[in-house]
Amino acid sequence: MKHTLMMTAAALTLGLNMTAQAAEPLKIGISAEPYPPFTYTSSEGEWTGFEVELGMAICEAMDEACEITPTGWSGIIPSLKAGRIDMIMNSMSITQARQRVIDFSQPYYFTPGAFVAADDLALEVPEGLDGLVLGVQSATTNATYARRALRDSVGDIRLYDQAEQVNRDLLAGRLDVILADEIAMTEFLERDEAEGYEIKATAPRHEAYGEGVGIGIRKGDDALKTKIDAAIAQVRDDGTCSILSEQYFGTDICT
Structure with missing residues (x-):
């Protein structure tokens, strides 16, 4: 009986932990200032754009729930480092200066x-x-x-x-x-x-x-970086990135 109760308690704890994890989606940081056609609000007041849709496709490829979290551009890296957001997806170029303070995924587009x-x-x-x-x-x-x-x-x-x-x-x-x-x-x-x-x-x-545009990630968040890199490769290989690029720009900017 005692063993059964312990197993039940463990199962409840596991269930609560899984619920807590499910209730905490990854936060995708974008600039609170619209940057069309990459990020902007629709007539219904919802965030959309090339990077919003691509970000959600990347999250789907990772099998992760995500939510868009608008953040002032000048404070977007501090917000990442402080844990208020989990990733930056806002046309942020991979440069040596930024790589000193955050990590990046592989590039997903480049434009001059x-x-x-x-x-x-x-x-x-x-x-x-x-x-x-x-x-x-x-x-x-x-x-x-x-x-x-x-x-x-x-x-x-x-x-x-x-x-x-x-x-x-x-x-x-x-x-x-x-x-x-x-x-x-x-x-x-x-x-x-x-x-x-x-x-x-x-x-x-x-x-x-720099080397192109990538997703900004906290230093040392290697597990997330690995998942994001694999997801970027997937949305590139299956054509999702190119389809969205053609939809928003009329050309393919995916690297």
Whole structure:
């Protein structure tokens, strides 16, 4: 009888532990500031976009429950390190500087930076940037590239907290040119208000851009990294990543 009670108690404990685990989905950190078409809110107020859908497909491949957890971009790495989120999936490039504080999965896409300006502006990059005002989102690889490679070529570099602020100031005439992710800029230029603007050039391969875009993971979380890497390989091999890429961009950006 005592043995039976002990087994029953153990089974209850196991059941409670399994319930607790099921109640704690992995938290996917994305920037609280929309970054279409990668991450944005739908008309119903739900987060969607290429990386949201791909993130959920990766979680399905891992057989893990996940939830989207919006976090301010400037605080997204501290939130990961503090355990408030479990992974970052927000077009974060794998760079040496970031690898000193967090780990990354294998890359799942790569896209260069693009210079965007009015179509009637004759612009050669970087020679033609002299005297112009360049806008770029802070804490991004594009900002790092601008500081390292363009500071002696451009008249003024202005940093912004949010990508949409950069776009608005370009349209308002407060900036001459902006530097941002090429895929995001292709989407931006499809807006009615962006008529009359175009991509002038793409940034060359530079160490500031790292090895591509990967999922950020806490240092030492090796088991999760192994599962994510296997899941990325699966969604690439079974075509899920390419299908979503074609849906959102009209091209395949999956590495």
